[in-house]
Amino acid sequence: MSLDLPRAEARTETRGRAASPAADEIRQRLEHARSTRLAQLKALDESGQSSDDHLTSTQKEAIKRVLAEIDEAFARVDDGTYGACLGCGKAVPPERLEILPHTRHCVACQRRAN
Numbered sequence: 001m002s003l004d005l006p007r008a009e010a011r012t013e014t015r016g017r018a019a020s021p022a023a024d025e026i027r028q029r030l031e032h033a034r035s036t037r038l039a040q041l042k043a044l045d046e047s048g049q050s051s052d053d054h055l056t057s058t059q060k061e062a063i064k065r066v067l068a069e070i071d072e073a074f075a076r077v078d079d080g081t082y083g084a085c086l087g088c089g090k091a092v093p094p095e096r097l098e099i100l101p102h103t104r105h106c107v108a109c110q111r112r113a114n
């Protein structure tokens, strides 16, 4: 058994990991966002509103869309592209990601999309 681990190999290992050192924190944030949305969805289901209530179904649609975006964000954390704007490729500001961890666009591109 040898203890002299080649230094180059150790460095490659660090580089090969997820690009962001905060990947775990991002996952936690996304988990939280997901459980919040799922709780909202459950609350709407249990509120006893009739299913043809337009407002309720609109709210549900919106929540489901966010849940899909959260899933996509998880995938981007895994492949290391999380935090980059899909519109311009620049990094989305961290304070924006804190509020909207699943967002795919920076403020400028989001505005352009709307």
Ligand SMILES: [Zn+2]
Pocket (backbone or CB within 6 Å): 085, 086, 087, 088, 089, 090, 105, 106, 107, 108, 109, 110
């Ligand atoms: Zn952008």
